Structures are given as structure tokens and as C-alpha cells.
Amino acid sequence: MAFTRATGKHRRPSRAARVSANVAGIATLTAAGVVAGVAAPAFAASDDAQRPEDTGLTQAVVIGDVMAEHVDAQAESQRSAADEAAARLQAEESAKQKAVQAKQRYEEAKRKAEEERAAKEKAARDEERKRLGTFVSPIDGSYVSTAYKASSGLWSSGSHTGIDMHAETGTSVHAVGMGTIVEAGWGGAYGNNVVIQMADGTYTQYGHLSSIDVSVGQSVTPGQQIGLSGATGNVTGPHLHFEARTAPTYGSDIDPIAYMAAHGVNL
Template sequence: MAFTRAAGKHRAPSRMSRKSAHVAGVAAIATTGVIGTLATPALAADVESTPSPEETGLSQVISTETLADQVGAQAEAQGEEASEAAALAEAQAKAEAAAKRNAEIRLRAAKDAKERADREAERKRLNSFQAPVDGSYVSTGWHTGGSMWSSGSHTGIDFHAASGTEVVAVGRGTVVEAGWGGAYGNNVVIRMHDGTYTQYGHLSSINVQVGQDVLPGQQIGLSGSTGNSSGPHLHFEARTGADYGSDIDPIAYLRSHGVTV
């Protein structure tokens, strides 16, 4: 039995049917190698019927992938910038720490140097000597002869000094005598740190006591004219021992310790 299409208006081929026909036609032409001038309009018409990107969905896929690539590249660039910033901050922190350490080292070195200098200065000061009366001069020399002295000669030297002039220890030592000394009047005897002895006579007053340690330049009394004295002055002796008769040249003694007399 034969079937016939119902009479009436026929439905046009669908778009997809036309596309399929177009593809088949192109394939046939490509197989035969024959392309006529009259076929060009048909091809153009078929090209116009090619699905749009919106229809196929390809544009959305490509746009999404492109955006993802852009976001990834941006994130990577930001990550590199963050890494560079962190590296720079670390380098700056290390530089600041190194500078701080160097400053501390310099400060400690300067402090140590100052302490050494202070210790050395103090050591020199403690071992220094000076004249017993500041700004004075020798009015009577050592071993000067005369009837004033029981031994027949002067066992020390006299420094010119008005009554009440400050008298100081010529160096570091310990007081072994402080009080009345007969012909010496009020006197002080000091055992020096080098083992020698110095004596200060005819004092008007005494400011130290036996057993007391004294430093160079420390006041021990005031000058006067007590004892066997013809007037205010300081009698100064240098000795090898504590007893009378062990006197040595006071000027040579002071000069040997750097004192200008």
C-alpha cells in the first residue's frame, strides 16, 4: 500500500535540516571538485545560516576560560609582589638588626675604652707625686749647716708657707705618726706606697690620724711654726725608714717621682 502526503500546505524544512543538507552539499562538491558560479549564492546563503556563537555556547566557554586565565595571572603577579615585599621587609629587618648590633658593639667598645682610660688615669693618679705646698719654693736646702739643728745640719728642706697654708700628702700612703714630734712640733709621718717615708713638721693643725690611708694631694694639715721653728714654714723630709737619721735628699726624691722642685 502506498502512502501519500496529505494535501495542503507543506511545512518548510527545519533549520537543522537545512544545515545538514548544506553540509552534505559541500561534501559532494568537495568530492567532485566542481564548483560552479551559480552555486556561489547558495553557498553564501548557507554560510549565512551558520549557527551563531550564542546558539552554540562556545563564546561563553571561551570568555570564562579567558577570565580565569586573567584572574590566575593577576593572582600570580600579586603573589610575586607579596613575595618581593616580604623579602624586602626581611632584608630591611636584617639590616636594622645588624646596624643595631654594630652600634651596640661600638658603644660597648667605647665604654670599655673609657673604663680602661679611667682606670689607667686613676692608677697614674694614685701613683703620682706632687709638692707638699702648692706654688711654693724651697727656702732652706737639705744638709744646710747651722746651730739651729741638733745634728748640726738640716735633715730636710723648708718650703716657704704662711701660717695656715694647706699642706698635702706628696703621694699615696698610710699615716704612721700624727701629733707632737718634739723639735718638729706638730708633725705627720706617712709610709708611702713604695716603702719610703715622708715627714711634715711645724704644722699649726693636723687633719689626719694614725692608720689612715691618704691619697696624693690630700690635705693632712696646715702650715705653722710649732716646735723648733724661727717662723711659719713647712719642714719636709724624705726617709728610707721611719726613724730619725734615715733622711735622704728630699729634692732628689721628689724629682725622681716627677715633681718639679
Template sequence: MAFTRATGKHRAPGRMTRRGANIAGVATLTAAGVIGTLGSPALAADLEAAVAEDTTPAAPDSPATPVRAIVIDDSLAAEIDAQADAQRLAAQQAAAAKAAAETAARAEAEAKRKAEARAKEIREDKERAARAAERERLNAYRLPVAGSPVTTGYRTGGGLWSSGSHSGVDFRAASGTSVVAVGAGTVVEAGWGGAYGNNVVIRMNDGTYTQYGHLSSVGVSVGQGVAPGTPVGVAGSTGNSTGPHLHFEARTSEEYGSDIDPVAYLRAHGVGV
């Protein structure tokens, strides 16, 4: 195909031709398929109408091939340029939109990652706090009978005890009063204990032992784990007893005779007696 200036009476008298860069631009648009895919049917029709068969004879040494000449006026060329610019702008806008979407997706993913990390941190903090609270609860000590005073002190002498002195302390407790473990540990004795009547002995978590005597009934069994405040029985007056009360002992071992001062023991564990 060759681009030539229109001549002869068959061309419109006022039509202008675009040469040089304009014709080269049309050739480029034609080769790239832009003209054939113009968004405006009217523009495509105008361009088609501007293409005419030219019967200009070929040079003697050239093949006798008809030459198609394209004649484009200024308004049509401007419309073609505008269409090309619009396509480039649309492509740029699409690329910018895609980049913005990818940036937004990355930001959303990062925000989600941070939120999950923060939620995990909060959950772990709560779990640590719960474990700490549980340790504190298990390490806490309390009175075996809530709000009860000591009525008979440690090492009080008299004929009521076979050893000649009191091996523990007595807490005032009416029959049926709940008796609880003073701290966390494991039950090593639960049942009849001779002069102690119905009694419970607990090996505490710190390696010491506590005893609860003269119970009317026992509420735990050997091998059972207890926490501070776990009910172990009900106060009564079984065994060698002159009336309802709780006999409480603290020992360094399970054996009789290893007793230590129960009041000092409880105070050492933060209990006000």
C-alpha cells in the same frame, strides 16, 4: 561534566566555541576553584550564563547522566586568563615584598648590632682612658707647699738639730698655709711628734715615707688614704721651731734616721724644686 560544542537552534548563531587547550583550561580553573572566586562579579555572571544544561542522551552503555556543556567565547576566555595572570602577579609581588621586608629586617638587626658593639667599644675606651688618667694622677708628685722655695737645705749643720744636721728641708710657709701630700699613700702617723711638733707621716705607694712637721693643725687621721695634693694640715711653728715654716722629710722607713735627700726624692718623681 563533559565539554561539547554547542549545536542546535537554541544556541546563539554567532557564538564561537573554545576547544582543546581552552576547554581544558576552563576545566582546570573550575576544579581549582578559580572560576568560583573571580574578582569580577560581572565576569562570574558571564561565565555562569555560559554554562547550560545539555540534554544530549548518553551512549547506550553509559549511565544516563545529563551532560553540562560550557561554551566560552574569546573575550570571556581572555578575561579569565587576565584574572589568572593578575592573581599570579599579585602572589609574586607579595612574595617579593615579604623577601624585601625580611632583607630589610636583617639589615636593620645587623646595623643595630654594629652600633651596640661600637658603643661598647667607645665606652670601654673611655673607661680605659679614665683608669689611665687616674693612675697618672695617683703616680704624680708635687710640692708640699705650692710655689714655695726651700729655705734650709738637707744636711745643713748647726746646733738647732740634735743630730747636728738637718734631716730634711724647710719650705717657706706662713702660718695657715695649706700643706698637701706630695704623692699617694696612707697616713701612718698624725699628731704630736715631739721636736717636730704637730706632724704627719705618710707611707707612700712606692714604699717610701714622707713627713710634714711643725704644723699648726693636722687635717688627716691614721689609716686614711691620700692622693697627690690632699691637704694634710696647716703650716705653723709647733715643736722645735724658730718660726712658721714646713719641715719636710723623705725616708726609706718610718723610723727616724732613715732619711734621704728630699729634693733629690722629689726631683726623681718629676717635681721641679
């Protein structure tokens, strides 16, 4: 008795069906994390030689790895750029801080220098005012040889209107304080004489000079030489006649010893 097979039973799966099954199996195993260990045997079990169209999943995996490496490289590049930007910002901030600190140091040094300069200038001005306000003796190292108001027929008024100070001809005669020359020349009985209007409004006179070193309108300072002593005019010998006055004219004399003492000088 002959046997016949039912149509469609016990037929070998077509090639397309087998490839689809292999791919599906590999996909399933890949999802389970075992594609590396199973993929090769699964393909080896196939009774046909592997063809390029059967390796789509492998290509997909390779492409995925390449893309992942590319993404990692981009991320690393971005991190590096971010780090460089942060470092650059930090360096710029540090430079700004240093610039601010340098400017502050400069301003502080400038302020101190200006304060020191101002202090020195003030000290110099004070010293100058002090010097200009100081009175000195009309002749260094001299002494009074004839007192104020001494009586004698040598003077037309009958008394001495100033003091005589011992001095040889040619001795330097100084302005006793700061002032302005109001007379410089021949003064009759006073011989060559100089009259100075002092800063406080009083006057001083220097008579019997052998020479005169100043002129009318000139400003003088304490201790400045105005001439040399001598024996010109109505004299018996070389000396300096010194007067203190309330006006530039004769007859306004005041005690020169008291006048100079009031300005800190003892004659």
C-alpha cells in the same frame, strides 16, 4: 494511457530528514569557519518556520562562548592572584632585607659606641694612673729655707734630717704623692706631724703643722691637702719641715731633694 509513479520516487523529504540535513550542513559550515554567513540563509531556505528544537547548534555555540569567557575570567583571576602573591613576596623580602640592614647598622653603631666608651675609660684610667703616679711639691710656690744635713745645735742629731720650706702659718700643705696615712698627730720636736707611706714603699713626713686634716689609715692622692703649716714643736718660726724616709721612724731619712727630683719634682 495512464501513467503511474513508482512508489518512493519524487517524494518530498520528510520534516525530520530536512532538519537533520540542515543541522548537518550547519555543522559542516561551522567547521569550515563560515557558519556566521551561511547559517541564517540555510535556515531561511527552509519552508517551515524555525522551531526551538532547530537551534541546538546556536545554543551550543552560545554556551561555548560563555564557558570560554568564564575560563578567561578564571585565568585572569589566577594571574591577578599570582601577581599579588609575587608582589607580596617581593615586599616581604624587601622588608627582611631592610630589617637586616637596620640591624647591621645598629650593631655597627653599638660596636663603635662600645669602642669609644672603652677608649675613653682607658684614657681616663691612664690619666688617673698618671695623676696618681705624679709627685707634687708639698707647698705651692715655696722654696727651701734650710737644706738637708745642715749643721746646728737646734737638732738633737746635730744635723738637719729633712728640709725646711718657707711658709706662713695657715698655708696649705699637700701630700706629695699617692699613699696611706700611718701617723697623724703630735710628734714631739716635730709638733703636729703627718707621716705617709707612699705607693712605692717609701715614706714622707710633714712637721710643725698648725692643724691636721687627715687620719691614720686614710688614703691620699697627689696634691691633696693634709693640713696647714704652722710653728708647733721645736721651731723658731712658722715653716714646713719635710722629710723623705725609708721607714716610718726617725733616723731612716734620705735626701728629700734627690728623692723628689727622682719623681720629677725640683724643690
